[in-house]
Amino acid sequence: MASGQEIAIIAAIIVAIALLVLFVYKESTGFRIVHYSFVNNKLKTDSFRFAMISDLHDCVYGEDNREVLDAIEKERVDAVFLAGDMVTSCMEPRYHDGNAIRLIGRLAEKYPVFYGIGNHEDKIRRNPEDFPGMYEHLTEELSKAGLHMLCDEKVSMEDAGIDVYGLDMEHEYYRKLMTNRIPEDYLYKKLGSNDESAVSVLIAHNPEHFDTYALWKPDYVLSGHVHGGIVNIPPFGGFISPQLKLFPKYDAGVFKKDSSTMILSRGLGSHTIPIRIFNKAEIIVVDITRDQG
Numbered sequence: 001m002a003s004g005q006e007i008a009i010i011a012a013i014i015v016a017i018a019l020l021v022l023f024v025y026k027e028s029t030g031f032r033i034v035h036y037s038f039v040n041n042k043l044k045t046d047s048f049r050f051a052m053i054s055d056l057h058d059c060v061y062g063e064d065n066r067e068v069l070d071a072i073e074k075e076r077v078d079a080v081f082l083a084g085d086m087v088t089s090c091m092e093p094r095y096h097d098g099n100a101i102r103l104i105g106r107l108a109e110k111y112p113v114f115y116g117i118g119n120h121e122d123k124i125r126r127n128p129e130d131f132p133g134m135y136e137h138l139t140e141e142l143s144k145a146g147l148h149m150l151c152d153e154k155v156s157m158e159d160a161g162i163d164v165y166g167l168d169m170e171h172e173y174y175r176k177l178m179t180n181r182i183p184e185d186y187l188y189k190k191l192g193s194n195d196e197s198a199v200s201v202l203i204a205h206n207p208e209h210f211d212t213y214a215l216w217k218p219d220y221v222l223s224g225h226v227h228g229g230i231v232n233i234p235p236f237g238g239f240i241s242p243q244l245k246l247f248p249k250y251d252a253g254v255f256k257k258d259s260s261t262m263i264l265s266r267g268l269g270s271h272t273i274p275i276r277i278f279n280k281a282e283i284i285v286v287d288i289t290r291d292q293g
């Protein structure tokens, strides 16, 4: 028969485990809004505010992502940028609820929406035999909503003086462990020259190649993909990337290289490992303003 001391130890362990489970659950559910501000005198208007979402992975917050829509509406944004992996290339039924497609449709009713392709959209496009009809369904639904993924394409918002570029990166530049480096002229070949008289926003899902993106001199790079490294271990940062790289150089936040700033989202959803610790899912809201001085 257990002694009083042993029962106390067992009870303490049970409470500690319950608190840990509760903590991980709270960290892994819900999302927060993160704000960044930048000054850019190439902007033609006094200010421009946009929301950035990456890596939703077909997750849902509230009925039909009502919480996401409400949060963005509250921020009074001028546009919404989607930095890839809104869907998930997985045959598990829970990833095929159409949550992302419906959310994008609702967003497009209210805002200009710019959608850059991620490796999951690319995978369902490359493997129609594994994901029958999925890519076609996605593109058809986007078309009904009046948009399409920007695949090596530029769209200009002339009133604001902003050029949006979407980079469509081949699978070899996403590979696990041994990712190939993109060539130095990769963006020039894919996107042509960057018109440096306008504010340039490059949606490039994989942040790993930021140093090479910066050679093309985009003002802002919007990336995701790394999910903040899943578990954030201060002060070391994100623990592991989807490419299974430990402590990825680029995990989340803002990074600068020469004249370029990369805004790297922790992502709004998750897949496969639905856990986040000190790495809350997020919607990023960016303010670009002209120097008022």
Ligand SMILES: [Fe+2]
Residues within 6 Å of the ligand: 085, 118, 119, 120, 205, 224, 225, 226, 242
């Ligand atoms: Fe990704």
